[in-house]
Amino acid sequence: MSRIRAAVLGSPIEHSLSPVLHRAAYRALGLDDWSYDRFEIDEAALPGFVAGLGPEWAGLSLTMPLKRAVLPLLDGVSDTAASVEAVNTVVRTGDGRLLGDNTDIPGIVAALGERGVGKVPAAAILGAGATASSALAALARICTGEVTAYVRSRARADEMRQWGDRLGVAVRTADWADAAEALAAPLVIATTPAGTTDALAASVPEAPGTLFDVLYEPWPTALAASWADRGGQVVGGLDLLVHQAVLQVERMTGRTPGPLAAMRAAGERALAAR
Structure with a gap:
């Protein structure tokens, strides 16, 4: 039986949960001839x-750090990927073209x-890195x-305003020293590295809205x-990881819907074992 291959690339890649999620999807879908690996690959x-594919x-x-580096290597890019100049998914078509999404x-x-979070009247983003631009693009769809x-x-402030102009989002920038103010927003998206927002934990208001960390x-x-302790709704990084992986599985395999529950359970088990 010939194998159909897929993989995650990046550097560092050792701790990626993508193999766990995609392999769980293949099992749930009965795709016994599919394999999913990981490769330590840098931009060079x-x-x-x-x-060589x-x-x-x-x-x-x-x-990271390949989401932008891959752009010139592709035959086409979706509007979604083009909007933030970042590709996290490459699909090989039947005629051999490589399309980025x-x-x-x-x-x-x-x-x-x-x-249950659909349209929101306002939002706050903590941070201004690559993930923040994706968050802005998502907010372009749901923030009124x-x-x-x-x-x-x-420089980061200028960058975020430029992304806002490009994505059609009204963006106001504020200094990180005032980040505690952000916590009063109905939706807060934290895009910063581990430990960066720890000092804000004591500033969570009573009856907070939704936090997406x-x-x-x-x-x-x-x-x-702290947010959960005060009764606020928390959406975590595993939620994002699973949902984006479900969409990857659907695009690569052509099978819909992707097995969300099986993939989330596999991710939870893997994290619990670490």
Whole structure:
């Protein structure tokens, strides 16, 4: 039996949960001839790896630092991926073309929608890195009012306003020193590295709205734990990881709907074992 291959690429890649999630999906879908691996690939090695993909390859998942580096290597890019100049999914078509997509953006929307968060009148973003641009693109779909981004530098502030202009989102920027103000927003998306928001945990208001913290390890973050203690709704990084992976599985295999419950259960088991 010939194998159909897929994999996640990035650097570092050792702790990626993608193999756990995608293999669980293949089991649930009965795709016994599919395999999913991980490869430590940096920007310098990416062109050679992509050039060597044979017809057995169905697709790739990409993590940092490859989401922008892959763009010139592709035959086409979806509007969603083009909107943030970042590809996390590559699908090989039947005629051998490599098409790039971004499932992080609809993954954010889907993870919030699963918790009953549809349209919101305003939102706040903590941070201004690559994930923040995807968060802005997601908010372009669900936020009817202003988004305030809390950042550490003028350059980052300029960047976020430029992304807002490009994505059609009204973005106001504020200094990170005032980030406690963000917690009063009906939806707060934390996109910063581990530990960055810990100092905000003591500032969570009574009856907070929804917090979407994109981290999944360590979990819960101090901010997420404090938010939940005060009765607020918390959406975590595993929710995002699973929802974007479900969309990847659907695009690569052509099978819908993807097995969300089986993939989430596999991810939870893997994290609990760490």
